[in-house]
Amino acid sequence: xxxxxxxxxxxxxxxxxxxxxxxxxxxxxxxxxxxxxxxxxxxxxxxxxxxxxxxxxxxxxxxxxxxxxxxxxxxxxxxxxxxxxxxxxxxxxxxxxxxxxxxxxxxxxxxxxxxxxxxxxxxxxxxxxxxxxxxxxxxxxxxxxxxxxxxxxxxxxxxxxxxxxxxxxxxxxxxxx
Numbered sequence: 001x002x003x004x005x006x007x008x009x010x011x012x013x014x015x016x017x018x019x020x021x022x023x024x025x026x027x028x029x030x031x032x033x034x035x036x037x038x039x040x041x042x043x044x045x046x047x048x049x050x051x052x053x054x055x056x057x058x059x060x061x062x063x064x065x066x067x068x069x070x071x072x073x074x075x076x077x078x079x080x081x082x083x084x085x086x087x088x089x090x091x092x093x094x095x096x097x098x099x100x101x102x103x104x105x106x107x108x109x110x111x112x113x114x115x116x117x118x119x120x121x122x123x124x125x126x127x128x129x130x131x132x133x134x135x136x137x138x139x140x141x142x143x144x145x146x147x148x149x150x151x152x153x154x155x156x157x158x159x160x161x162x163x164x165x166x167x168x169x170x171x172x173x174x175x176x177x
Contacts, residue, residue: 008054011153014146016049018167025173055152067151068144070112074098074119075140075168079126087127091120114161115147121165129172143168 023042074094081090098116102109122143130136146167154160166173 008056008153009050011054011057011149012049012052015052015054015150015154015163016046018146018163018170019049020046021170021174022163022166052154054150054154057149057152060148064145064148066112067115067148068141070109070115071119071122071144071147071168072140074116075123075126075143076136078120078123079136082123082127087124091124094120094123115144115151118147118161118164119143119168121162122168123165125166126169129169129176135172138171139168142171 020043023040077094078087078090081093084090085093095113095117098109099113102113119140122139126136126139130139143164147164150160150164
């Protein structure tokens with residue numbers, strides 16, 4: 001089997017880096033209690049990311065701006081609802097309400113359902129990492145950009161939206177190590 005190195009390699013490296021930091025974060029958190037060294041062999045899978053179907057995406061500032069706004073809506077709404085509901089219920093409510101409104105043909109938001117969903121993932125885990133408007137803003141912009149870069153890649157692969165949600169918080173996660 002020959003690995004074809006294409007212009008999509010940077011996207012594979014970006015996605016593998018997100019997962020590398022996620023695995024290292026899990027290991028770091030587990031070392032506070034009983035170390036879990038079973039997480040470290042997962043690092044051996046990261047070079048295989050070059051085999052995944054990444055699609056080259058051209059940067060479109062308008063589309064990225066819209067993605068960032070919708071990602072922010074999912075992120076912030078999920079944070080706000082956590083005062084009244086659990087993180088999972090908060091995410092579900094935000095996604096459900098947005099989906100209902102996006103199905104109205106005149107509003108034309110149906111193509112933004114997945115970016116909002118990724119934003120709710122970021123909002124679900126944000127409470128332990130972000131504490132002010134600046135951190136939320138940076139996380140939302142980062143999440144919108146990463147979503148735009150990976151939007152056309154990995155269709156049908158599980159974990160893409162959660163990975164993007166985690167990636168939006170990556171600066172704050174590393175900062176707490």
